[in-house]
Amino acid sequence: MTAAPIKLACRNVWKVYGRRPAYYFDSRGYIIEPDALAERLRSEAHLPAVVDATFEVATGEIFVIMGLSGSGKSTLVRCLSRLVEPSAGEILLDGQDLLKATGKELIELRRHAMGMVFQNFGLLPHLTILGNVAFPLKIQGRPEKEREARAREMIALVGLEGREASFPHQLSGGQQQRVGIARSLAVGPELWFLDEPFSALDPLIRRQMQDEFLRLQRMLKKTIVFITHDMAEAFRLADRLAIMRAGKIVQIGRPADIVLNPADDYVAQFTEDMPLLRVIKAGDLATSLNGSAVPEESVAAGASLEELIPRLASGVRAFSVPGEGAGPPALLTAGAVLAVLEREQTRRTRS
Structure with a gap:
């Protein structure tokens, strides 16, 4: 069977914080071997939050990036959407280099091609659920009847039909996150970014939201980059996953590949409690x-x-x-x- 085409490609991406990160990079992306450069940056009062990240995400794939707090996973996903500007590298969406996109082009991509869900639900408290879900469509300038119909469709999709007139404070945490998911799907994104979307939820609700997420993916077949620090969540949701440590991706593979053939002792320790069966x-x-x-x-x-x-x-x-x-x-x-x-x-x- 023919492999799915590549939707997103991340090539040699760095994000460095400090006084002069551009000093360390030339037009090729970096000037010395990545590990040595990362050590040099740290020794010279810079923070390499993302170190030479390279991976591809196929169309329709759930690609999970996981790591402990401070590993660089959330910085990386923000680089992919250019909410944070990378210091070097390439990020290609359907072959288009997002780092070369103009401000106007980037706004259009975010409005039409990308969906984003974060740990903080970010709902507008003065708007109803219907208003919250329809909001990105309003920003796009769509007619009122069209955006209301689309918002109702998305609300029904996430199981909140009948709550359209409610306000965010009248919903549980899990219901609020469903609204956030419906809002991000309303624009019909080709690429869906989710950064720790369920980590603020209680364990039972979290499990239910994972079930809901998988149900939606079976229906919609989105290309997804999902960020989590929870190993069990990563292994449950991922088609493939990347494990990060100190800004660097240390292994990429299917869940089975990771547990059966860990790349190093860190990955082995990280996965030792995952039940193989x-x-x-x-x-x-x-x-x-x-x-x-x-x-x-x-x-x-x-x-x-x-x-x-x-x-x-x-x-x-x-x-x-x-x-x-x-x-x-x-x-x-x-x-x-x-x-x-x-x-x-x-x-x-x-x-």
Whole structure:
């Protein structure tokens, strides 16, 4: 199956705070090896908040950037939208370099191509829910009837139909965040940035909002950059994720890649409490049939290995996993699942 086209490309992006960050960069982006430059910047009273960040996000992908407080993840997402100006690098949206966009072009991109949701809901207290969701459409200059119809559609989409006349203070935290999501979707963005959108919510509400987020993504197929410090949230939501430390991306991969093959001790420690049987999916371990008969038992590619344990205990020895699109099915053997189970038990014994 043909890979999805690249929607967003981030190439060698730096953000440096200090008296003269431009001094350290030339037209090529930087003048010495990145790690050495980062150390030099720190030694000379500069703060490299983002260090040589490079990654791509495919159309329709949920790309999660995670790290502890101070790792640079929120600075990076603000660089992607140019809410913060990068010190060096390239940021390409459908091949257009956003760092070369004029102020007017950038305003239009933010109004039409980008949606943003932040931890602080940012609702306008004097406007109703309908007014809040319709507000970005008003900024675009759309007719009143059109923006009201679109706002009602988005409010229904996030499950708040009937609350259009309410004001933000009359809603719970989870409901307010739903309004923020509806507002960001109202303009029909191609690229959706979410920076710690659920971190201020109680655990139960947070879980419900993650469910809602995944439901919306199944319907809308947005290209998403999602920021979080919560490992469980990152592994639950991500198609791929990037782990940051001290401004630098230390590993990029699918959740299964990260837990099975951590890039260094930091990533290994970061992920050691993630249960492998919940993180790894059937599709992660499936291999080509190579002429073997298609097993009678089938399982979805997105099913966790934990879900398969009862079926293996009943005697099932292999599963067929549907291929992508019109592709052929793949094979998942009981041995592959049991190998992960043994690895999980070894991890628990050592911890």
